[in-house]
Amino acid sequence: MLAYSEVEKVEGDVGDFRVTVRKKARYVDEGKCTGCGACAEKCPTVVSDAYNMGFANAKAIYRYFAQGIPSTYTIDAKACRQLGQGKKCGVCARICQAGAIDHKQEDQILEMSVGAVILATGYELFDARRIPEYGYGRIPNVVTALEFERFLSASGPTDGHVYRPSDLKARNALPEMEKAVQKAARDLEKYEQRFSRTSDDFMAQFERESLEGDDYVKWAAQVKEHRSLAAGLAKAKEVVEKMHGAHRIAFIQCVGSRDIRFNRHCSVFCCMHAIKEAMIAREHDKEAEVYILGMDIRAVGKGSEEYRVRGAKEVGLRYIRTRVAEVTEEADRTPVIWYEDTKERIVKKIPLDLVVLSTGCEPSPATKPLAGLFGLEVNDFGFFKTKASSPVDTTRPGVFVCGCAQAPMDIPESVAQASSAAARAAQVLSGSEPMRLASCKEIG
Amino acid sequence: MNREVLVIGGGIAGIQASLDLAEMGFKVNLVEKLPSIGGKMSQLDKTFPTNDCAL
16 A cells, blocks of 8 residues: 555556556655544644645644554645755654654655556535635635545534634634734733833823824823724624534535536436435424435435435425525624525525535546546546446457446445446456456457 | 556545455555545545445
8 A cells, every 4th residue: 555655657468567656755764654633733833634624733843643544644735844844853862762754755756557547536626615605615605525524523523512713713812812912912011010000091191182202102002903903803702602503504416517617417316415414403402403405415425315305305405496596694794695596586595604505516626637648538527438238348458447447436436436446347357368357358 | 467556546446446356366566645645535525325324
């Protein structure tokens, strides 16, 4: 297993591919690192946690997620004070008892020869910023389905509690704001001691008589800054005091899929994913109002239709047939969904605590470069091209594809297709020569 | 005939394909670009239609 590695070059043909892989430097020795985490605890550089979709913080030396395999830590070279910014640091190297930190580690180039290749490069989620009317990135209480997944997770950034992101942000900002107010107050104290009078008293006189002199002007500026910081803090505290779980949640379906502006294809898994998240949101909070707004619910696959019905009948989800027009925001950060009720033919709105966008499945950014490396064709939607009669065979013999690299699909289908691709690779590698040629000819 | 396989991508599909081939006795090289395997599925809390834990 080569984690943190990428394929760089491919030569040869079926039965004898020669592949060059770049194993990127982790700056941590995989053989020595025990995964204890002491380094990350002491690392002074805080970065945004990609695994938790930026809703939690990580350190510049990190493990992608707690149960990740391999459990070796990795230094984010760009963020690291020593590697990225050229400063003196080395805290991790001093704290590591195993002596695993190696700031001088370099990328390794590995050559391997293989008989067959399976592409399982997955997908990328649609960037919801491309639909500005839904407000993602601008309205804090609009999140994507994968971000919401992290909120629901007991190991996620909110320990499984669903709050409005705007409230969380306000709560997380409080300590910094308090520090700033205290610092401003200390600055004022210096003036107060020097001139033996209170700041309020001075300010009243300053505004009345416009006192002259640099010190007075500076002092007045300090007073104003302290007052504005304190007012900001009081307001933020008020918001945090009123903070409550997100009770009103709505899912918008087909964000970036089944939309001629972006992707014509259906992303397959989002309907069921939304129903699942909606059910779990109701499990967490029995009083929650949960809506799913979409053109229809595409419950494809085993057990899916029953799941959809269970969502409505037993869990109390509300499905609304529509195509959401816009999400707006009120002054108290409440997002409002505007849509046309296609049954009553009138425009309606729902005020909410949280809007979840079911973002579509797009080809992975790795698809195009890999198609170039291997000389493969992609289909009209940008996924690796296959035939309906041989869904895991790419346009090149000996190279197979499975999962969302081939088309959007759910987990059971990915697993089934992965086994199918494995079987095809095994056929090619172990078949007698004529059989192998026959199996390759089919797709030729 | 070379009996090694290269699997590119360590998500649920890549892991499943690798395990199948390994069980069949082939040597598998699994290449993943991120520091840990698991892919998108590792970010999921629970999965439909059974609401079982994903990890």
